[in-house]
Amino acid sequence: MLLILLCVFIAVVFIQLIYYVLIFGKFAYAKPQKSTPKRIPVSVIVCAKNEEDHVREFVPMLATQDYPDFEIVLIDDASSDGTLDLFEEFEKQYANVRLVKVENNEAFWGNKKFAMTLGIKAAKKPYLLFTDADCRPQSNQWIMEMTSHFTQTKTIVLGYGAYDKLPGFLNKLIRFETLLTAVQYFSWAKIGKPYMGVGRNLAYKKEEFFNVNGFIDHMKIRSGDDDLFINQAATAANTAICWAKEGVTYSEPKKTWKEWFRQKRRHVSTAKHYKSFDKFQLGLFYTVQLSFFPLFAVLLAFQFQWIIVVSIIAFRYLFTWLTIGLAAGKLKEKDTIYFFPIMEIVLIWAQLNIFISNIFSKPVHWK
Known part of the structure; x- marks a missing residue:
């Protein structure tokens, strides 16, 4: 079972590599x-x-x-x-x-x-x-x-x-x-x-x-x-x-957190009406983002191939931080990435809660 989890973990990081380097890199590494x-x-x-x-x-x-x-x-x-x-x-x-x-x-x-x-x-x-x-x-x-x-x-x-x-x-x-x-x-x-x-x-x-x-x-x-x-x-x-x-x-x-949460519920609610490919690529991105953390937590908890796991984690943070950092420089938002790992975890948790909330109730829209 742990070997299967390791293979899934490697696949998740590989998909993230594709997103951050090959896709997001189109903007992050673009010339002025x-x-x-x-x-x-x-x-x-x-x-x-x-x-x-x-x-x-x-x-x-x-x-x-x-x-x-x-x-x-x-x-x-x-x-x-x-x-x-x-x-x-x-x-x-x-x-x-x-x-x-x-x-x-x-x-x-x-x-x-x-x-x-x-x-x-x-x-x-x-x-x-x-x-x-x-x-x-x-x-x-x-x-x-x-x-x-x-x-x-x-x-x-x-x-x-x-x-x-x-x-x-x-x-x-x-x-x-x-x-x-x-x-x-x-x-x-x-x-x-x-x-x-x-x-x-x-x-x-x-x-x-x-x-x-x-x-x-x-x-x-x-x-x-x-x-x-x-x-x-x-x-x-x-x-x-x-x-x-x-x-x-x-x-x-x-x-306030309440106002922002309400605003994001409105924004997220429209995504389900996107074209099929757009819903797929967004869903896949957030799925691998969410999966990354519990997978490495379980593997490290059991110390299964921990050197490989730690190396993959370090590599993952290297390419994500580099890509987002370059993009932040372009958009004058560099101060937002100083605590990138914390920001990422909080944002993923908030997005999960927004998704669940939108299932059970409709968000409030235009004033």
């Missing part, structure tokens, strides 16, 4: 990006529901972007606070602000995709750049950097949506999880199998939205205006990625 400014007409789309405190500072940041041809489409999704009042003030203040007012609709109650659809249809520019109401661009070159990756064939650009650096272990865990997620979807996009993006920083040509009939195939699924759309519309031929510093957005991270 070179971009050429395009100056194409862009509609920046922001959907907000009860975000009064955030949009007060956020919209002026957008309005000062250094870009020659852009409009800002502000979507108020039936807010009950002062969000709409602020949007109306911004519409008067800035000539390039367009306001879309969404009222509660019985058929699409609380459905962000309905509000997003109205905003996209109202947009006047052929290229769309999305972010959230609680985000802020890293620099006034955000639009310039994200749009620079469009070409005649590349009509979807996946960006990086980072979180603010704050004190505490939870903050590092949130940013480590965000880093690992970005490494995955950037790497698979470079391989030619894009499967998701994040609405905090995402761009695509307007015609891509209509090519797949918008969100119609998953309108009843409350989440997924970003990742489910990309899972459906993105291909090897039409997708590019952007990780340059000037093209990053930052958001406020959750400050």
